[in-house]
Amino acid sequence: MQNQSNAPFPFMQLPPELRDMVYENLLEDPHYPPPRPCPKTRGPSWLSSMAQLGSGSSTDTETTSHKSNFLFLASKQIYAEYMDLMCKKTTFHMTVAPHNYTPPAAPAEEEEDIWQISPQVLKKMKRCDIKLVTTSTMLGVSDPRNMKPEEWALARQMRRQLSEVENISELNLHVKAIGDPLWNPLWVWYHATEALREMGSSSDHGNEYVKVDVVDGELGSVASSGSGPSGPSGPQFNRITFSLDMWSPGENYLMRDRTNNNQWAWWCLKGHCVGQVGPELTVRQFCSWLYDCPTCYSEENDDDK
Ligand SMILES: [Zn+2]
Known part of the structure; x- marks a missing residue:
């Protein structure tokens, strides 16, 4: 029984699919640069205290308390497998x-x-x-x-x-x-x-720095080609x-419109399409689309009646 507790678990002998299942439990969205440590760390406390010891300060040096970071130190193969899964998921x-x-x-x-x-x-x-x-x-x-x-x-x-x-x-x-x-x-x-x-x-x-000429009405096909x-x-x-x-008050946003050749369009926070954006977007247009939504406006006016 003594041997059992001392011998390392033969993790690399597990089939890759099982190793992936283990990694999946540890997956976290990666942040670049890593978030600064905060008083309530999510990871094990020894990790953040070590990080703080190493940096000499916990305020102006960016360190991380992510629980999966220790995996990167295990071996090159584990690092590669974990990074691969992280990129996918x-x-x-x-x-x-x-x-x-x-x-x-x-x-x-x-x-x-x-x-x-x-x-x-x-x-x-x-x-x-x-x-x-x-x-x-x-x-x-x-x-x-x-x-x-x-x-x-x-x-x-x-x-x-x-x-x-x-x-x-x-x-x-x-x-x-x-x-x-x-x-x-x-x-x-x-x-x-x-x-x-x-x-x-x-x-x-x-x-x-070369101005590409866009033929009127041809933008969709040019962009997708x-x-x-x-x-x-x-x-x-x-x-x-x-x-x-x-x-x-909450700004409208720009998103590609799937129903219009993936061209840019403005959307309000309720998801109404506010207007299509052409190749030129002047600051004046930008201003007028940032907060305006005709659909929301008419809905609000209907409610008032
Ligand atoms: Zn709206």
């Missing part, structure tokens, strides 16, 4: 925020990756939510009114890293604007949308949502 949460991003001061700094995530994982992941928490300072210009989407270094960096993504079935973007006394948060939402919404489609001119002058680069976003760092 979980939603990756990738954040860019002032705490993990500084605008590049020199062109060479623009080559630095935003997220510490391996290209192999990016290639395999199936679902990903990207959260862009940004101030108008992060736009990197003194006056956002005259900014062009392709001038935004952060968007170029995101595109470069996301160009590794190959097998994604759902990719969403959430843009959270941090209020500032100088500029309306609208500029942050608008520029993020314009810099990223055409990523991966042939009408995209964010990567190569999938090759512009230099070909689309990177995955496509399915949905772009917006929020503020303070109370707001």
Whole structure:
């Protein structure tokens, strides 16, 4: 009986399907960067105390208390098997925020990756939510009114890293604007949308700075045929949502319309289609669609009668 408690369980001798069942019990959505530790940790307390010991501080260093992290230390094979399953079954949460991003001061700094995530994982992941928490300072210009989407270094960096993504079935973007006394948060939402919404489609001119001519009425077939002058680069976003760092009435969002060749459309929070978006989206149109819904408006007026 003594032997039984000391001998390690021969986990690797289990068939792969059974190992996968064990991993599935430990699966958690991965976060990049990992969430900061909070007083109520979800994982074993020894893990978070070790992490805190290692960093010397629990406040400004990002550590994680995820319970499945110890698996990564077990063996290369376990690591590979677990990562494989994680890419298939979980939603990756990738954040860019002032705490993990500084605008590049020199062109060479623009080559630095935003997220510490391996290209192999990016290639395999199936679902990903990207959260862009940004101030108008992060736009990197003194006056956002005259900014062009392709001038935004952060968007170029995101595109470069996301160009590794190959097998994604759902990719969403959430843009959270941090209020500032100088500029309306609208500029942050608008520029993020314009810099990223055409990523991966042939009408995209964010990567190569070449304006692609889109023939009137041909956009649907051009976009789905999938090759512009230099070909689309990177995955496509399915949905772009917006929020503020303070109370707001709830912003409408952009999502591809399956009934209209996957073109972008505006939707209200109740799911009504508010309007289709063409190749050009001016800031004026953006403004008027952000809160308006004719269907909700007429429903409310009917109720008043
Ligand atoms: Zn509505």
